[in-house]
Amino acid sequence: MTSIPLRLIAAAAMFACALAGQAATNPNDTVPSAPDVKTGKLANGLTYYIKQNGKPEKRLELRLVVRAGSVLEDEDQRGLAHFVEHMAFNGTTHFKRNDLVSYLQSIGVKFGNDLNAYTSFDETVYMLPIPTDKKENVETGFQVLEDWAHGIKFDDEAIDGERNIVLEEMRARGGVNERMLKAILPKMLNGSVYADRLPIGKEEVLKHFKYDAAKRFYRDWYRPDLMAVVAVGDIDPAEAEKLIQRHFAHLKNPAQPRPRLYPDIPARAGSESLVVTDKEAAANAVSIRYAIDKERRPATYADYRAELHESLVGFMLAQRVQELTQQAEPPFVNGFAGMLPAVTGYRAFSSFAVLGKGGAKPAIDALVQEVERARRFGFSAQELDRAKKTILRSYELAYQERDKTESAASINELVGAFLTRRPVGPGIAANYAQAQEWIPAATLEEINALAARMLPSHGQKLVVYQGNDKAEPPAPKEPELLALADAAEKRTVTRHEEKVLAAQLMEPPSRPGAIVAETVNQALGTTTLQLSNGVKVVLKPTDFKNDQVMMSGQRPGGQSLYGADDVYNARWASTLVANMGVKFSPLELQKMMAGKFAVAVPFMGELQEGMFGYAGASDLEAMLQQAHLLFTRPRRDEDLFRSFIGKQRDLARTSLSNPDVVFNDVSIATLYNNDPRVERPARVEDFDHVQLDRALAIFHERFGSARDFTFFIVGSFDVEATKKLAATYLGSLPVTDVTVAYKDLGIRPVKGVVKKDVYKGSESKSVVTFTFTGEAPYSEDAWLRQNAMVEILNIKINEVLREKLGLIYSGQMSAELHKKPYGRYHVAVNLPCAPENTGKVADAMLDLIRTIQQRGPEAGDLAKVRENWLVKHRSDMRENGHWLNALGISHLNGQDPASILTFEQRAAAVTPADVQAAAKRYFDFGNYVQMTLYPEAKQVANQAQAAH
Template sequence: MPTVFLRAALLLTTLTLLAAPPAMALSPTAAPLRLDMPLPPGPQVKVGKLANGLTYYIQKNVKPAQKLELRLVVKAGSILEDEDQQGLAHFTEHMAFNGSTNFRKHELVSWLQSIGVKFGADLNAYTSFDETVYTLPIPTSRKEDVDKGFLVLQDWAGGLSMVDADIDKERDIVLEELRLGKGAGDRMNKVLMPKIFNGSRYAQRLPIGQEDVIRHFKPEALRRFYRDWYRPDLMAVMVVGDLDPVEAERLVRKHFSGLKNPARERVREYAPIPPRLDTEALVVLDREAGGNGVLIRYPVTPVLEKGTLRDYRNQLVDILFSNMLNARLQELAQLPNPPFMGAGSTLGKLTPRYKAYSASATVGAAGAEPALAAMVMENERARRFGFSAAELDRAKKNLLRLYERAWNEREKTDSGVYVAEYTRNFLQGESIPGIAAEYQYVADLVPGLSLQEMNAYARRTIPADSGKLVIYTGSNKTDAPVPTGPQLLAYVDAAKKADIAPREEKALGSKLLAEAPVAGTIVAESIDPTLGLTRLTLSNGVKVILKPTDFRNDQVMLSASRYGGQALFDDKDIFNARYANSIVATMGMGAYSPLEVQKVLAGKAASVNVGLSGYHDVVSGASGASDIETMFQMLWLKFNGVRRDEDLYTSFIGKQVEAARNRLTEPSELFGDTIAATLYNNSPRAPRAVRPEDFRQVSLDRSIAIYRERFSSARGLTFILVGSFDVKAIKPLIATYLASLPTPELAIAFRDVGVRPVLGVVKKEVRRGTEAKSTVSLTFTGTADYSEMEQVRMQALIEVMNIRIIDILREKMTLIYGGGMSGTLARIPYPHYAIGVSLPTGPDNVDKVIAALFAEIDRIKTVGPEQADLDKVKRNWLQGYKKSMRENGYWLGRLQATLTDGTDPASILTFEQEIAKLSAADVKTAAGRYFNAGNYVQVVLNPEKTVADAADEVPAESKAGGRD
């Protein structure tokens, strides 16, 4: 896709796009655009190249302030590995943190932590088929930190030590990462990849590599990969953030001009993917697969983009096409007996240089036949008859609103968004003309995209007769009929030959509400100048807190909460209470189903969610700055009647039953279920895995009744609004929609139903799964005195322990790849805490991992944390705090928490002072309080068979059927 903004258009989960946008801020250009014109980088970024061939991207961006995003991007990944190097592209990435010219082993991570950069969350890297990317965010408050950050990138690019002893020690960590990825998906992929990539080299070079190679490769093979492919002509450095561009370019030249390309360069080639000429079907089964699915992969074709405006326009066409077709598939998924649980079709990139049209679906209880038939017939319907003018109009409105929001946020977009865009430019040739140019292009191009052109595009894009790959994946322990390869092909052929009629477009209204409700009034108002808050009391008793900000230009966020929740209802109603939110939401609002709501409000950015948590009734919402009224209308409808739709209810329950059945085949699901059941002594209210039979307890009418019991009244709610709005302008909307909410009498209290963790030391083992992989879970629980500062002390303890887990269990003992500790301190329904630890490892290392963890726990309880470790935590928190103070979501969450917990909202301003007081002695005391060696639950997941027994099994089954 040409930019991050276009890519976002395909991910509608990140944005609910819902009514017509306001007029575009830009008018069409006077002169017609030339479609053959190239799209050079925009003025927002400087793109240059050093004499040695290294490319650099520099952009000044002050969101977040005093932060710099650095990237080293290398056009080298697993596809370039020799036979004796399979997995060594990824291994090289690991070695970047194991010593270099200017940083001794472990020194790099420790230094970065000391300046507030968190390992994993901030500092990271990844290796793929064609690239390796290193991520390094650096605070810019101290010049020496910026200089040293560039030195880190310099060492990654050309100064890795690659000491034999360090290489040998890292093998175990990489093998643990490989172990972590094992399971049904990995086993099935080994069968699928050769077919997906049409026998290409890509199928033979999965980035994680070959276990035997990782165990036994000679260090020189790793050094050879580094010498051959980590070279300046295959590298780019991205510098985006709060740094003067002149200084940034000076640092790039200083640190990277000295890199040299090898005297004898190996040719950097991109592996070809041969065309598929025949049609083939493949069935791949695994008993641990967490669901069944079908995929139709049409021919793979080369990407021929030239970086022109024509390419940009073509991709706008592709986005509109994909969104219209997927909206149709979404409608099918909501039928009373849907052909699939969910489906999608798109034209997407398989690799940087190849693309393919594909359609996929999650199979429901009826199996593969109806899913394949529905996808093929919907593709055929679009190919033969095209789309309607109404469908195209809605898709255009959504796309225009998306670009409008990107334009509105042009000066308040995070640096990470830009640097990701430039990474794609370097690796894939994505155009980067900048949002100002793109917004203009969209204003000029989108209105002119005709229905005739879109329908012609559909005919070209959806192949009528071509070789294709039809795949079924799933568990061989399922109630759904498992097809053979020839049956899959027969299903596709029958669907193509079926009688297909044009799609009928249902006429809908243009508004959610036919008329506005009778407005209430604002009866009291006060100002909090310290926090910038306006507090309102409405005529119906509802309260409102307003926090206008300039953090974003096109974002408004809403929240409300009161005591109530699922715990108010008896055990016999637990599933009705648990699913009341989802059931009511799945039936829509007002006169419309959820999909009809999206159609009626095409082009608006607004969403509202209302429901029951454990002990609270909660409301959340979000909108663009021009869509606040739409958000309020949606909220008003949530409190004024429920749309009852038996068909949508039947569809929802059917999909939930099938999803529950699928999940129970996964070892991790049984493991989590056992942890919850053990911890809460099999309480019916324990957060265990849902089972298919649980839905027999769910009733449409009882779920609606529970929802209405709590959400026919807004009594006791305080709505918090944070974001880009004017207080004076929003007041009439508040009077109309919030002051008119019904507020009949309602019990506002939580009920303590007596759910408590077990006492004492409880240990259990779960044997599930065929792979030689284990997971250690420990949960410490107990009562606690709740306060904001006590929460800080407990979180500091957890963060320090996570540093120790990485330093000792991973780096020193090489027992794990990932994992860690997390925890909560809560006041409701009684003051209590829970700290959980999850550590994936090998079966042979379980006892070592447990012993090592308890040794670290004992150490922090007896001697406390290292001051250096605590300082790392505090520095990271303070940097996060400074960034968060300029984010709407942070303010919304903190203000909501002060209402829920009864704490002082002004504490948001004193966080730095409170953190400064936090001492090593505080953390040591917290360790003694929360790590009670006489009260914890330990559950270990081990494979169900020994490694030797599992080796005798064939884990994945494949059945093929083809036709020339």
């Protein structure tokens, strides 16, 4: 006799009631907001949203949302909405300059990753995650939000110091994408004020604005009637509400507040075109944007039902556009067509394509005709059935995970509700109930009628070409571009043809495997199966998610087993198979998987091959079937091979026009002495060396036998049922003789001190990088000490190079420690800066390294790093992905996986002396590569100076 948990019975009863209640509603009734979200408004107009959420445990996500951004700036304030955001971290009523960041780091909140903010056209949002294990942390968190709301100091010295940092941010953002955006926005937004108010602002204003200009923006727009406080996480809502009232009820609005207006986007008088080219553009693309409309603010049941129906149309159209890329000679590399947001309160139907070798014409033809085909003839019953299954499954997945959704994800909906001035949604339980009723009831006739109304025909439009100024074929002229779209609209279209799909993915293997041994590790919560074909499977059931299973499989070997003639065939073998499919084409498989959440993909790295997979709990068998087919039924498809190789050539053709790509390419070549076996950014000629049959033969060699493969399955599954499925699909994999070892190819970094300058790009921007490499033994404790060293130096990069010296906006150090193919380390530093400051930046960075070598780290910095480790680790230990990765790495390195459980003790044992020793080991001043990127103008100036 089986028993059903009472919680499931209760949930089913509640769900049935929701459905029954929904059936009786009037379509024009307002949909009630989610019952688990507490909303309110203080007397001063400040809005608040509170939701108790237990994932992650002992963590609270806080947001201060200000409905004010760059569109509200006066002419002398261009860029100051964003500047004010920066000043929030430079001194407030309760925190001196830099004290806020230091305090938050001390409780495990990492600046940039956790603690952050952003400014856009219409809003500024401050993000603060707070550990709740100590009550004072929560109190301080709300105090920080209050300080941001009305207590930013704006000291003159702090303002002047921050000017350099914001100007460095502007420099870092500058480049081809920024230049193209500035050229396109005025046309795209049809002369709206938005087009002239990019949040980064104007350089002249940022350099010379008067102190009061920033203060004025803060006074005018940071006021309670334009603010919301959002709290989601492990907190009692009543406690959160008291804290909000205590910290925000006394805030006052200005006596004569400036009106908060939202600029209009004027309607386009007629069709237009725009061609924007740049010598640094890394790709060519076209877009067609139709009339911009005001967004609906859904409030009634009828509104939500209409949105759901629109999502069905959008899904089916996106599928058709994606299907075009699977042709042997696709009209574009990738593309999209559907409704997209423009700016707050507006949306437009848009289509977009990254161009292939045919250029603009085939892409425009395909986009226009595919939209017209759907508008005129609608969709098929099979397409609608797949869309219904897929979208309903997405609602089901969200419903299943409603108590396991991360607070950081849940909070976004509430922030969006305030910014778009729409009510809080009904919540996932009600959404799922509505979807269960409305999706199956949607008829093909009403969905096709909606498509006919929703999809644009021959209306006014803006056609944009953006790309490289040396593109082949060349960019069309603007009249020609518009003529291409007009001509495409006049072509005859025919109905979409739907192919018949197979009924199922595969029959169960005729000779399934069996479990011959089983080991349980109580401490880790794992069960290891030895299957009859020698394959091992490690099962780790969890309750971290309700509807998530993750899987990986691995074995030593990989690309290292192949010689120089096969470099490109081995590198692309697994990707080619993923793009040709297993038993079915990727498109057929995608259609067959409608309503299922299951994927398995192969990989072939330098030293190993394997696969990754994920599935919903009810779709685990489909994931294992796909994994089985990777080994037994990889497809050979000449059309898809040509399509894939053609698209890769198209992407590679202009990628080396981008200065950052060129700099990365030269840096890799310099570090590894131009070794052809080291992967660099792809070139067109690389794909001349990829041969279908040879690449497929390599895949068969490595995946035709599952000998010595180990698979890991982590997530929400029943162990006994999964044992049977593993034996059936993994235990039946073929096992023949195959090399189960990697080769050390002798690839080594350059020795000595190497310094090289690269001149590329038109913007006045530079990058300084350092790469320290060498041999060192691998251990988990050594990796931990190395990581402490890196994180402490990242703190110092922010404190010294950014805050004290004002030389950079952001910089980053990262490091790796490897056991195979030999014990080695790799420490990289990346520091974007002004060309005139490269020497200062390099010297300052090296001084930081020497200081930690000579004096060791400050105890407070190590404490900050350790606290962040613990906060992150405790959260990670409740994540399936973390366990999958940790078990896999332990197996790969031949170490005891029990070390996963000892992280906190090992982290606590790291001392300042350990970090100092790590700095001495991993920074060898006689062995590093220093690369510097300069703009091309710098080389010209150097040559002119040398000539004199």
